[in-house]
Amino acid sequence: MKVWKKVLWLxxxxxxxxxxxxxxxxxxxxxxxxxxxxxMVLGTAPKGTQLTLNGxxxxxxxxxxxVFGFGRDEPLSHQLSWHRPGxxxxxxxxxxxxxxxxxxxxxxxxxxxxPDPNVDARIKEDNRKLAAARKRDENLGYFLQPFxxxxxxxxxxxxxxxxxxxxxxxxPHYGLDLSAPTGAPVYAPAGGLVTxxxxxxxxxxxxxxxxxxxxxxxTFIHLSKIEVKAGQRVEQGDLIARVGATGRVTGPHLDWxxxxxxxxxxxxxxxxxxxxxQKRK
Ligand SMILES: [Zn+2]
Numbered sequence: 001m002k003v004w005k006k007v008l009w010l011x012x013x014x015x016x017x018x019x020x021x022x023x024x025x026x027x028x029x030x031x032x033x034x035x036x037x038x039x040m041v042l043g044t045a046p047k048g049t050q051l052t053l054n055g056x057x058x059x060x061x062x063x064x065x066x067v068f069g070f071g072r073d074e075p076l077s078h079q080l081s082w083h084r085p086g087x088x089x090x091x092x093x094x095x096x097x098x099x100x101x102x103x104x105x106x107x108x109x110x111x112x113x114x115p116d117p118n119v120d121a122r123i124k125e126d127n128r129k130l131a132a133a134r135k136r137d138e139n140l141g142y143f144l145q146p147f148x149x150x151x152x153x154x155x156x157x158x159x160x161x162x163x164x165x166x167x168x169x170x171x172p173h174y175g176l177d178l179s180a181p182t183g184a185p186v187y188a189p190a191g192g193l194v195t196x197x198x199x200x201x202x203x204x205x206x207x208x209x210x211x212x213x214x215x216x217x218x219t220f221i222h223l224s225k226i227e228v229k230a231g232q233r234v235e236q237g238d239l240i241a242r243v244g245a246t247g248r249v250t251g252p253h254l255d256w257x258x259x260x261x262x263x264x265x266x267x268x269x270x271x272x273x274x275x276x277x278q279k280r281k
Pocket of ligand 1: 157173255
């Protein structure tokens, strides 16, 4: 990649990270978050309110908190409806469109670019496990915590970018990549329940999912070591894993992904801006 392109790309990444969150209110509903593709929104409604987003029920905590998010290529118009005794209403939510980057990566082992048909069954099984973990809807309020960065390291990949492996366009990249040496610590960006521990998935290598509650989960991939067990509760800042270069990678880094159920969100919008992620290589 040409230097000026790399600079521009990192500048855009930094800009995205600093995109301010916004508060919107209508009637008894208060929303706070990033009204943008890849953004997460936290909400508050009076106790006992029934809510639907685009016709699908949203689950509220006992004190009326909820979360939802928008995918990479999400339509820009959404409808939030609420209903409670004696009052109901609708809120139109318009979100902003994002621009995504193209990243060219050469030198990827061909077995990962065009997997052997014999590994199809293994990849399907990996995907089934990941989807099942992300489908969980735990009664945990950790999704309300302001997130912290899970590792130190240079920002080497951003959400939504499209990668071209050895000249072949692939699915978009949904993770935030932090370059760090194998063995570097990975900390829980927010508390949660460990719902998936897999030491060796085909594409993602050492893979860990921490569920923050109400559909919000973090996935950490390419790990060299996982320091927690499935079913374990972790608190924000706990050591949970070690950076590695397992699965389809060109070098050791942490790849952190955030989901709202199956919808992939931008992790960088959840953490505060960090000066060293904005530096040039
Ligand atoms: Zn990655």
